[in-house]
Amino acid sequence: MLTKEITVAQKKDSGKLIPLLVQKASQYKSTIHFTADSKTVNAKSIMGMLNFGIVSGSTITAEIDGEDEEEAMTGIEEFLA
Helix, strand or coil: CEEEEEECCCCCCHHHHHHHHHHHHCCCCCEEEEEECCEEEECCCHHHHHHHCCCCCCEEEEEEECCCHHHHHHHHHHHHC
16 A cells, blocks of 8 residues: 655646546556545545545645556556646
């Protein structure tokens, strides 16, 4: 299992960020969860992510577990940077 704090880049458009992030997370076999402000959500769940309230400039903790966890962490981190 990999865990890492990631800051969402200021340049990301919040309206497009959530669906694209869910799409990105869904490309991987690993389980991916994000935590912020004591809320944890499945990154592959569009409804969960919409309620999560991720916005540009926020810091989240990504927790990824599975056979492609390293690839997934790199992909998610690059997407949010």
